[in-house]
Amino acid sequence: MVRLRSPSTLSEVEGLSFSFALYALSSTLSENYFKMIKLRVPSQLKQFDRLKTGDIVLLSGIIYTARDQAHKRLVEALKKHKKLPFDLKDQVIYYCGPSKTPKGKIIGSSGPTTASRMDEFTPVLLKAGIRGMIGKGSRSKEVIEAVKKYKAVYFLTYAGCGALLSKYVTKMKPVTYKDLGAEAIYRLEVKDFPLIVGIDSGGNNIYTIRNTQYAIPKNKQKKARF
Amino acid sequence: MRIIRADKIKNLVSELCILANLNLRKDVLTKLKSSYSKEKNKRANQILFAIIQNAKIAREEGIAICQDTGMPVVFVGIGQEVFVSGDLKAAIMRGVGSGYKKGFLRGSVAKNPLKRGKPGYLPCVIHIDIVKGNKIKLTVLPKGFGCENKSALKMFKPTAGISEIKKFIVDTVKSAGPDACPPYIVGVGIGGTADYAGLLAKKALLRKLQAPSSLPVRQAGKLQANYKLEYDLLREINKLNIGPMGLGGKTTALAVNIETYPTHISGLPVAVNISCHALRSATGIL
Numbered sequence: 001m002v003r004l005r006s007p008s009t010l011s012e013v014e015g016l017s018f019s020f021a022l023y024a025l026s027s028t029l030s031e032n033y034f035k036m037i038k039l040r041v042p043s044q045l046k047q048f049d050r051l052k053t054g055d056i057v058l059l060s061g062i063i064y065t066a067r068d069q070a071h072k073r074l075v076e077a078l079k080k081h082k083k084l085p086f087d088l089k090d091q092v093i094y095y096c097g098p099s100k101t102p103k104g105k106i107i108g109s110s111g112p113t114t115a116s117r118m119d120e121f122t123p124v125l126l127k128a129g130i131r132g133m134i135g136k137g138s139r140s141k142e143v144i145e146a147v148k149k150y151k152a153v154y155f156l157t158y159a160g161c162g163a164l165l166s167k168y169v170t171k172m173k174p175v176t177y178k179d180l181g182a183e184a185i186y187r188l189e190v191k192d193f194p195l196i197v198g199i200d201s202g203g204n205n206i207y208t209i210r211n212t213q214y215a216i217p218k219n220k221q222k223k224a225r226f
Numbered sequence: 227m228r229i230i231r232a233d234k235i236k237n238l239v240s241e242l243c244i245l246a247n248l249n250l251r252k253d254v255l256t257k258l259k260s261s262y263s264k265e266k267n268k269r270a271n272q273i274l275f276a277i278i279q280n281a282k283i284a285r286e287e288g289i290a291i292c293q294d295t296g297m298p299v300v301f302v303g304i305g306q307e308v309f310v311s312g313d314l315k316a317a318i319m320r321g322v323g324s325g326y327k328k329g330f331l332r333g334s335v336a337k338n339p340l341k342r343g344k345p346g347y348l349p350c351v352i353h354i355d356i357v358k359g360n361k362i363k364l365t366v367l368p369k370g371f372g373c374e375n376k377s378a379l380k381m382f383k384p385t386a387g388i389s390e391i392k393k394f395i396v397d398t399v400k401s402a403g404p405d406a407c408p409p410y411i412v413g414v415g416i417g418g419t420a421d422y423a424g425l426l427a428k429k430a431l432l433r434k435l436q437a438p439s440s441l442p443v444r445q446a447g448k449l450q451a452n453y454k455l456e457y458d459l460l461r462e463i464n465k466l467n468i469g470p471m472g473l474g475g476k477t478t479a480l481a482v483n484i485e486t487y488p489t490h491i492s493g494l495p496v497a498v499n500i501s502c503h504a505l506r507s508a509t510g511i512l
Contacts, residue, residue, distance in 0.1 A: 069342060096293065097293060097294075097332065097334075098293050098332070099289075099290045099293045099295055099330060099331050099332035100330035100331065100332060101330065102288055102289060102330040103330075105287075105289065108289060108290060108293065108330050108332070109284070109289050109290035109291065109292055109293040109295075109332075110293050111292055111293050111294075113293075113294065113372065114372045114375070114405050114406070115405075116405055136372075136404070136405070136407065136471065137403070137404045137405035137406075137472065138403060138404055138405060138472070156471060156473075158273065158276045158277075158280070158471070159372075159407040159471050159502075160277065160280070160291075160292050160370075160407040160502050160503055160504045161276050161277060161279075161280035161292075162280070162289070162290060162291065162292045162293040162294075163280050163281075163283040163284035163287070163289040163290065163291055163292075164276055164279055164280040164283055166289055167283065179343075179344055180344060180345075181333055181344045181345050181346075182293075182332050182333065182334065182345060183345065194276075196471075196473070206473065207403075207404060207472060
C-alpha cells in the first residue's frame, strides 16, 4: 500500500490532483483506522465476506445503476416471475441517476442518491442475487438483516460529489428502461471507484458502530486484516 | 418606465442555471474550506476534502457539481417601473429548459407527481415579487431532493418558548441524519403563514453564509436576535456528531440562516428547509 502524507494546508489541497489527494488521505486514514482494499467485481466477489464496516474500497469492474422507478419495475417483474432485462445474480447496484453526458466526457455528474428510498425493494433484489449496493445514508433494519442473510455488502460513496466520481467511470452503456431517462438502468465500467463499507456481510452498520470504532485505541486499530 | 424584452430574461435564466449548477457558491466553498481546516476527525476531513475537490472539478471541467441538478426554483424580483414585453413566465421556463440542456444537466422533474414517468427539465417553481426600481433581479436555486425531502413545518402555539423552537430545528437536522448529504446549510423561516414560513426558509438559503465569528451577536436591534439564534443553533447542531456523510465529526452544518416575519396572534409557524453541502444558486440583474 502506498503511504503518502496528508495535505494539511488549504493551498496544498487546491494544488493536488483529486486522485492523488484521495489516495493520500485514504492512506493516512487507513493507517489509523481501516484498511484500503482494491477489489474487482464480479471476479473477486468472494472477497466481499472479508470486508469490514469502515474499510475503504477502490472498486473496479462492472456495476449497474438503478434508482426508485427502476427498482419498482424490477421488483414488480420479479413478483410476476417475468424475465428480467438483465441477470441480477452477483451484480452490484449503484443508486445513481447520472446527469447528461457533456461532449467529450464518458459520463456526466454521477454521485449516489439516498439509499433509504430503496429500502422496501432491496430485500427482494438481494434474494434475487445482487451482492452489493452503493448509495448514501442509512438503511432500514430489514435491509441490514437481508444484507447479513445473503452475504452482501452495502457501500457508501462520496455524497454530493458527482463530478469527482464521474472521473472513476470508464464506460457507460444504457441497459434497459430507457423511457425513464436518468432513472434508466446503465451498465458502468468503473476503475478504483472510491467506496466506504457501510454495512458488511456480518450486518455491522457504520452508523451504529462508528462511535465505538473511533473509541478503539490507535495502536489496536492498526491491526491489519488482509 | 423601462422596457425589458422577455428574450433577455430567457437568456439570463439560461446562463444562471448553468452557472449555479457548475460553480459552487463562493461563500459555501469558503465555509467548506474553513471547516476542512478546523475538522479534527480524519474521516470527516477526507470527505470534506473530496467535496472541495469535487467543486474544483465541476468548475474546471464543466460537469454538474451533483448529478441531482434539482428542481429549479426561480426567484424573480421585478421593479415596479419595469414593463416586460412578452410572456415573463414562459421566458423563465424557456430559459430553464435551454440552460439545463446546454449545461448537460439532469431532467429531474416528474410532470405528473402521481403517475411519474420520464422526468424532464420543466416546469420549474417560480416566485415573483414586485419591488422598487427599474430592474429585474433573477435568482436560480436548483434544489436537490435528497435534502428537500427532509424539510419540516411545525405550527407552534403562540406561547411556545424559544427552547421548543430550537429543539424542533435541531431534531429536524437529527432526523435528516446522514441521508441528506451533510454538512448541511439549514434554512429556517419563522412567522407568516404556513406557506410563507416555507418560502422564508427557502429564501434563507439564498443569504450569504457568514462566519460565526463575524456575527454581530452583541449588537442591538432585530437582526441581533436572529444572529444570536443562528449562532446558538449552529453550535448545538454541530454537537450532534453527524458530520460529513454522517460518519462523525463536528462539521454537521456549515450555517444556520434564519428569516423572520410577523405572524398571527394565534400561531407561530416554523419551517425548516435543509440544503445539502452543494448549496447552489446564482443571481443576475437586468
